[in-house]
Amino acid sequence: xxxxxxxxxxxxxxxPLALYLFFLLFPFYWMVNTVxxxxxxxxxxxxxxxxxxxxxxxxxxHLFTRTIFFKWMANTFFVxxxxxLIALGASLLAAYAIQRLRxxxxxxxxxxxxxxxxxxxxxxxxxxxxxxxxxxxxxxxWSLVLTYPTFLVPFCTWLLMGYFKSIPKExxxxxxxxxxxxxxxxxxxxxxxxxxxxxxxxxxxxxLSWNEYIYALAFISDTYKKTVPIxxxxxxxxxxxxxxxxxxxxxxxxxxxVALVYSFFVEHYVAGMTGAxxx
Amino acid sequence: MAExxxxxxxxxFEDVVAVRDFxxxxxxxxxxxxxxxxxxxxxxxxxxxxxxxxxxxxxxYIADRIVNKVPAKDRNIAMVFQNYALYPxxxxxxxxxxxxxxxRTPKEEIRRRVQEAAEILGISELLHRKPKQxxxxxxxxxxxxxxxxxxxxxxxxxxxxxxxxxxxxxxMRVELKKLHSRLATTAVYVTHxxxxxxxxxxxxxxxxxxxxxxxxxxxxxxxxxxxxFVAGFLGSPSMNFFEAELVREGMAIALRAGDVRLDLPxxxxxxxxxxxxxxxxxxxxxxxxxxxxxxxxxxTIQATVEVVEPIGNETYVDVDAAGVPLVAGAGRHSTIRPKxxxxxxxxxxxxxxxxxxxxxxx
Numbered sequence: 001x002x003x004x005x006x007x008x009x010x011x012x013x014x015x016p017l018a019l020y021l022f023f024l025l026f027p028f029y030w031m032v033n034t035v036x037x038x039x040x041x042x043x044x045x046x047x048x049x050x051x052x053x054x055x056x057x058x059x060x061x062h063l064f065t066r067t068i069f070f071k072w073m074a075n076t077f078f079v080x081x082x083x084x085l086i087a088l089g090a091s092l093l094a095a096y097a098i099q100r101l102r103x104x105x106x107x108x109x110x111x112x113x114x115x116x117x118x119x120x121x122x123x124x125x126x127x128x129x130x131x132x133x134x135x136x137x138x139x140x141x142w143s144l145v146l147t148y149p150t151f152l153v154p155f156c157t158w159l160l161m162g163y164f165k166s167i168p169k170e171x172x173x174x175x176x177x178x179x180x181x182x183x184x185x186x187x188x189x190x191x192x193x194x195x196x197x198x199x200x201x202x203x204x205x206x207x208l209s210w211n212e213y214i215y216a217l218a219f220i221s222d223t224y225k226k227t228v229p230i231x232x233x234x235x236x237x238x239x240x241x242x243x244x245x246x247x248x249x250x251x252x253x254x255x256x257x258v259a260l261v262y263s264f265f266v267e268h269y270v271a272g273m274t275g276a277x278x279x
Numbered sequence: 280m281a282e283x284x285x286x287x288x289x290x291x292f293e294d295v296v297a298v299r300d301f302x303x304x305x306x307x308x309x310x311x312x313x314x315x316x317x318x319x320x321x322x323x324x325x326x327x328x329x330x331x332x333x334x335x336x337x338x339x340y341i342a343d344r345i346v347n348k349v350p351a352k353d354r355n356i357a358m359v360f361q362n363y364a365l366y367p368x369x370x371x372x373x374x375x376x377x378x379x380x381x382x383r384t385p386k387e388e389i390r391r392r393v394q395e396a397a398e399i400l401g402i403s404e405l406l407h408r409k410p411k412q413x414x415x416x417x418x419x420x421x422x423x424x425x426x427x428x429x430x431x432x433x434x435x436x437x438x439x440x441x442x443x444x445x446x447x448x449x450x451m452r453v454e455l456k457k458l459h460s461r462l463a464t465t466a467v468y469v470t471h472x473x474x475x476x477x478x479x480x481x482x483x484x485x486x487x488x489x490x491x492x493x494x495x496x497x498x499x500x501x502x503x504x505x506x507x508f509v510a511g512f513l514g515s516p517s518m519n520f521f522e523a524e525l526v527r528e529g530m531a532i533a534l535r536a537g538d539v540r541l542d543l544p545x546x547x548x549x550x551x552x553x554x555x556x557x558x559x560x561x562x563x564x565x566x567x568x569x570x571x572x573x574x575x576x577x578x579t580i581q582a583t584v585e586v587v588e589p590i591g592n593e594t595y596v597d598v599d600a601a602g603v604p605l606v607a608g609a610g611r612h613s614t615i616r617p618k619x620x621x622x623x624x625x626x627x628x629x630x631x632x633x634x635x636x637x638x639x640x641x
Binding site (some may be wrong): 169171175176178179181184264 | 334
């Protein structure tokens with residue numbers, strides 16, 4: 001703002017920002033801090049816990065050699081990518097239809113989809129478990145691929161609806177007069193224009209699926225079929241013994257792909273959250 | 280060859296009737312302007328011709344073919360939108376070629392037609408730019424180009440100039456008019472700007488509340504408005520209206536409104552033969568009301584000047600004639616100042632009379 005002194009700026013802007021950053025980043029710091037400490041150092045209360053005195057890779061080695069971490073990573077990629085694709089496909093069509101095809105129940109449909117998003121996963125997994133059992137998908141990665149879209153689709157649909165809304169109708173009408181069919185309009189005009197929105201939806205889906213816990217815990221029990229969040233917790237917490245070092249190493253390695261995805265697409269992502277067409 | 284005919288066309292959106300009983304025959308190569316205030320149904324009518332809106336009742340013919348159920352793409356029309364509706368991810372060339380590509384026109388033919396259109400519109404240099412990199416006027420040209428490459432039977436324009444600044448608008452108005460005479464294609468043009476309507480239309484359709492108020496050439500509408508709405512809508516500043524009492528003295532008829540008294544010339548008085556009501560609405564255009572030096576009772580109006588508005592080529596004065604507010608054209612060299620007393624003389628043949636009960640011209 002014009003006329004603000006440095007102190008005012010400090011109080012209004014920099015100090016709150018610093019606090020916020022500290023709040024957000026401290027867990028990551030703690031994670032990294034723990035990964036490179038030996039058990040002895042970790043449990044030694046004499047030492048300063050915020051500092052690594054004798055860095056070691058033993059936790060990472062433990063994670064990579066004594067668990068099937070890479071298999072879990074592969075499982076998680078498989079589930080996250082497939083469920084993202086399914087969710088995107090469904091929500092693109094749903095959002096376009098609700099927003100653009102004028103049918104009587106388009107508004108209620110939109111609201112219904114949103115309401116389904118509000119049902120907590122912790123309740124939904126009970127009936128879903130029954131469905132999965134009936135489909136004989138118990139203990140299979142496909143159970144996750146099929147159930148993740150239940151919370152991804154509503155979210156993406158709403159995100160994309162807002163996005164489609166910001167594309168002027170005239171553009172489609174013009175294309176229609178130009179002789180393009182609905183499908184052509186969708187693929188040639190809408191999809192290219194919505195790329196930032198689609199990317200943000202995809203990132204969201206990917207992250208949510210990557211981090212999902214409840215369904216994965218409920219539907220998968222075979223160690224070889226676990227996803228990273230479940231694998232780490234079930235294999236590295238034995239009874240009341242927490243293998244903090246490998247646990248944190250797993251958490252760190254598992255957050256790398258998500259961080260990479262975000263940083264690659266951050267610009268599109270911001271554009272996607274703020275609307276489609278800016279001229 | 281494409282004449283457009285609308286017969287008894289209605290459009291109803293749930294409980295709102297947007298267009299009522301619209302009947303119009305647009306001749307081949309004619310430039311017809313639909314004009315009216317916002318919400319009058321003009322854009323809806325255009326969209327029904329385009330096939331973007333279904334018709335509730337009635338028939339629309341394009342080149343003698345009923346098109347009620349024909350989808351927009353098969354009507355052989357092109358439409359230019361107010362916000363241009365250019366595809367932002369395509370270059371100017373791709374924008375203009377899109378319609379032809381959809382119709383599987385050979386590549387070579389597309390290239391030829393796009394270049395031809397770009398030349399006509401003076402945008403050959405811009406073919407490789409994206410819409411983002413163009414000014415408002417240039418975008419407008421691209422939108423026009425996209426319409427003309429297709430060589431449609433009918434052009435539809437939906438307020439195409441209203442996003443441009445005033446100067447550019449005047450320039451594009453002239454260019455559009457030239458373009459129309461060059462392409463010789465039927466055109467329907469929607470605007471809320473009466474100046475655009477007057478200057479561009481071969482014929483004007485004035486609409487209000489979904490109803491056609493009057494159809495005619497610009498001068499017909501200006502000189503013989505069918506009702507007070509048309510009279511007030513066309514012309515700037517708009518026509519002066521005041522209600523007056525009819526004073527009959529033998530064959531002669533005078534108008535009286537407060538202290539204002541005007542004798543009607545015999546041909547105007549003759550119009551009132553058989554008129555049963557004793558009151559009329561009088562309409563006088565500002566330019567038909569001029570200051571004179573001498574007050575002649577029954578011929579002139581005495582008034583006090585309230586506001587003087589010089590606009591360069593004309594000076595308008597807002598006056599108060601014993602309670603009747605009027606605007607008069609005082610000529611570009613006027614020296615009239617506020618609070619002056621002026622004598623205004625209406626041109627007797629240019630006095631318009633309307634029935635206060637239905638607002639129609641008498």
